[in-house]
Amino acid sequence: MSTCTKRVALVLHEKKVPFVFHPIDLSKGEHKAPEYVAKQPFGQVPYVEDEGMTIFESRAIGRYIAMQYAEQGTPLIPTNIRDMKKTVAFEIAMQMENQEFDPYVSKIGMEKIILPLKVPGFTPREEVVQEAIVALSAKLDVYEKILSKQKYLAGDEISLADLNHLQWGVLLKYAGIDIMESKPAVAKWWKELTERPSWQALVKGIESVEKYD
Structure with missing residues (x-):
């Protein structure tokens, strides 16, 4: 979990x-x-x-x-930290996930999924959820502009910044919120991330891996 x-x-x-x-x-x-x-x-x-x-x-x-x-x-x-264009784009994308995505999606996930599991009788506070959804939607409008011009957040190559969105982001759908699918470029990016074999390997839980083929 x-x-x-x-x-x-x-x-x-x-x-x-x-x-x-x-x-x-x-x-x-x-x-x-x-x-x-x-x-x-x-x-x-x-x-x-x-x-x-x-x-x-x-x-x-x-x-x-x-x-x-x-x-x-x-x-x-980035394999070459002296490549300032790629390095700066990567660092910006990392901060986007941490500052512009995580605070809102984690708030929704906590209210709708985590706290109801952990706290007996807990009822999600819908005003908190709706406030977070509105804020997240505005942030994803910016994502839409970026992803309309490039495949991933830091450019046309996947990075840690993209993968770091998955853990909380997938909980939105479990909470009945389809916001990741509501914007075309974001939806295409999200579909590719959630279908990656690495993520699919974790859908049923984490297991030790002795070796990879």
Whole structure:
């Protein structure tokens, strides 16, 4: 169920990096146990261990994986940081997801899906949901302009910025909100993202991967 854990698993699949998944039972507070907090000081999921390092914060983990395993799988970050045009476009797209998309879509997801599952008797506050939908629609109008001119947010090549939208974005449809399909260029982009094999591998949950073909 963890959107942040799926964000990391998605990048691992795209980069063809085998991994061992260790489920954490949030309902039992395993993420607050001393041995867990020693690895993730905020007591949140996920964290990864690789090459003697412990890394937390899902977007930072994704960037690490993309850089550390740059020579395999799908290129997800600019390969030449001195290429200012591509690098700046990538950084802008990363901030778009973090600042212009996530705050609104996560608010909708929390109200309509997460809190009703976690809090007995919780009723979504429709005024909060509608306010977030209106704001998100305005943001997606800008996405529509960008995606009408190029295939992905940072240009014509997929990047971390595009993939980072999936984890919360797919919950909109489960909440009965079809906003991602309401704008032609956004809808085309969204369809391509949700149909990627890496995302389809996570639809039924996260499982360890010993090797990739």
